[in-house]
Amino acid sequence: MLTVKNIQENRDKFIELLAIKNFNATDLIDQVLSTDQLRRDLQKQLENDLAELNGLSKLIGQLYREGKTTEANEAKTRTGQLKDSSKELKEKHRKCELELKELIIQIPNIPHSTVPTGKGEEDNLEIRKGGIFPDPELTKKPHWELASDYKLIDFELGVKLTGAGFPVYINQGAKLQRALINFFLDEGNNAGYTEILPPIVVNEDSGFGTGQLPDKEGQMYHIQDDNLYLIPTAEVPVTNIYRDVILQEDQFPIKNIAYTPCFRREAGSWGSHVRGLNRLHQFDKVEIVQIRRPEESYKALEEMVAYVESLIQKLELPYRVLRLCGGDLSFTSALTFDFEVWSAAQKRWLEVSSVSNFESFQANRLKLRYKEKGDKQSHLAHTLNGSALALPRIVAALLENNQTENGILIPKILQAYTGFEKISNQ
RNA sequence: GGAGAAAUGCCGGAGUGGUUGAACGGGGCGGUCUCGAAAACCGUUGUGCCUUUCGGGGCACCGGGGGUUCGAAUCCCUCUUUCUCCGCCA
Numbered sequence: 104m105l106t107v108k109n110i111q112e113n114r115d116k117f118i119e120l121l122a123i124k125n126f127n128a129t130d131l132i133d134q135v136l137s138t139d140q141l142r143r144d145l146q147k148q149l150e151n152d153l154a155e156l157n158g159l160s161k162l163i164g165q166l167y168r169e170g171k172t173t174e175a176n177e178a179k180t181r182t183g184q185l186k187d188s189s190k191e192l193k194e195k196h197r198k199c200e201l202e203l204k205e206l207i208i209q210i211p212n213i214p215h216s217t218v219p220t221g222k223g224e225e226d227n228l229e230i231r232k233g234g235i236f237p238d239p240e241l242t243k244k245p246h247w248e249l250a251s252d253y254k255l256i257d258f259e260l261g262v263k264l265t266g267a268g269f270p271v272y273i274n275q276g277a278k279l280q281r282a283l284i285n286f287f288l289d290e291g292n293n294a295g296y297t298e299i300l301p302p303i304v305v306n307e308d309s310g311f312g313t314g315q316l317p318d319k320e321g322q323m324y325h326i327q328d329d330n331l332y333l334i335p336t337a338e339v340p341v342t343n344i345y346r347d348v349i350l351q352e353d354q355f356p357i358k359n360i361a362y363t364p365c366f367r368r369e370a371g372s373w374g375s376h377v378r379g380l381n382r383l384h385q386f387d388k389v390e391i392v393q394i395r396r397p398e399e400s401y402k403a404l405e406e407m408v409a410y411v412e413s414l415i416q417k418l419e420l421p422y423r424v425l426r427l428c429g430g431d432l433s434f435t436s437a438l439t440f441d442f443e444v445w446s447a448a449q450k451r452w453l454e455v456s457s458v459s460n461f462e463s464f465q466a467n468r469l470k471l472r473y474k475e476k477g478d479k480q481s482h483l484a485h486t487l488n489g490s491a492l493a494l495p496r497i498v499a500a501l502l503e504n505n506q507t508e509n510g511i512l513i514p515k516i517l518q519a520y521t522g523f524e525k526i527s528n529q
Numbered sequence: 530g531g532a533g534a535a536a537u538g539c540c541g542g543a544g545u546g547g548u549u550g551a552a553c554g555g556g557g558c559g560g561u562c563u564c565g566a567a568a569a570c571c572g573u574u575g576u577g578c579c580u581u582u583c584g585g586g587g588c589a590c591c592g593g594g595g596g597u598u599c600g601a602a603u604c605c606c607u608c609u610u611u612c613u614c615c616g617c618c619a
Contacts, residue, residue, distance in 0.1 A: 146580095147580075149588080150578095150588045153587085153588060153589085159599070160547075164548095182599045183599080349576085476558095
């Protein structure tokens with residue numbers, strides 16, 4: 104969601120940039136501008152009425168005190184008229200504001216000028232590749248077979264307890280989850296992120312603030328009785344900490360890290376690509392969130408990309424970094440880098456992290472602002488976030504890429520966390 | 530879950546129908562004094578929107594929403610949250 108002022112000042116530029124997202128914004132933007140003009144006209148009329156009404160009310164009070172009842176009552180006939188007209192104007196104004204808001208929230212975030220054009224994921228730009236790719240002859244079993252061979256994950260048991268997409272992790276499989284979570288959190292702490300353990304159920308305002316609502320309504324689990332949502336990512340509660348907040352300059356930079364389970368309905372997904380750990384309804388993820396001054400946000404994005412890359416390198420996984428094209432960029436993002444790890448047995452890339460700068464898009468919905476010292480006016484801050492990292496596909500790649508004849512090797516850095524160097528059937 | 534009390538500015542806390550956007554105290558900021566600091570004293574200190582001849586002018590906001598009234602922080606309804614007591618409980 105953008106501010107009208109921004110849209111007004113940058114109409115042509117925004118239309119041009121939104122075309123990168125394959126979004127034709129001309130009509131919508133012109134509607135926004137005309138609706139805003141109407142809104143301002145209505146507000147002018149309304150405030151004139153209210154100003155007169157306020158003045159008369161003061162006068163009436165004075166007249167009563169002076170005992171001039173007749174004059175007071177005369178004035179009341181005028182206030183009666185004003186009340187009627189202002190009531191009508193207020194209603195029109197309210198409707199107009201609502202309409203304006205509904206128009207504005209249909210406009211996706213303006214993409215950054217470096218976003219490549221493209222239709223879908225096939226047009227994403229690979230900017231880097233790293234790590235050592237395993238010998239395909241030695242890494243043939245997909246992770247769901249390994250998970251079953253070594254009794255790490257029971258997918259059928261999850262179906263019994265809940266349904267498809269809710270796996271049960273067992274023994275070394277469970278320990279591996281816990282090890283990864285702790286590893287990711289420790290790394291984040293070392294990199295200056297403050298650890299947060301937020302609620303995993305949020306209200307409607309929070310869903311709106313980060314842009315999941317109303318756009319992705321159907322992707323979240325909704326608890327009808329209490330009108331609450333299961334979070335699809337820690338981004339939602341952690342970013343909403345700063346909803347309706349005016350930050351002081353000495354609070355920057357804000358860097359938070361949080362582990363949470365994540366819940367996604369993934370309505371409409373099916374097929375072999377979602378097998379095993381590839382796509383789940385419940386999964387674990389560690390998320391990093393930053394809140395920055397606008398002039399620093401792209402530097403922060405770079406820093407976050409480097410940080411996520413370092414995690415994957417420490418896990419010794421082959422990976423690549425993509426700059427998402429306009430067609431694959433989310434509604435809310437201005438610039439996103441995706442990280443994918445190579446899944447040896449499936450012979451495909453698996454997305455394990457998405458690092459984005461939302462610029463002021465979320466901040467505008469959240470009313471997240473900051474004030475410089477001696478500054479009279481507040482400004483919208485920039486929000487960024489990234490997975491660091493999502494567990495299931497990391498586990499899939501670890502299992503597949505590190506399989507040997509007599510067990511699955513645990514990367515060195517993780518051994519201190521797991522307490523074992525190898526997964527095997529003792 | 531039951532009974533009662535409360536929600537005011539950065540914080541504490543007044544204010545029960547008419548110059549109250551809000552007393553008073555604290556904190557912050559600026560200044561005087563000082564070599565410097567403290568103390569003291571003086572000044573200043575919310576957000577959003579509309580408008581402007583850029584000096585200003587106007588509107589809204591005292592937990593949220595609605596109502597009564599010429600006029601509401603103040604009265605009424607409703608929701609939410611917090612506190613106290615009782616019950617239950619990881």
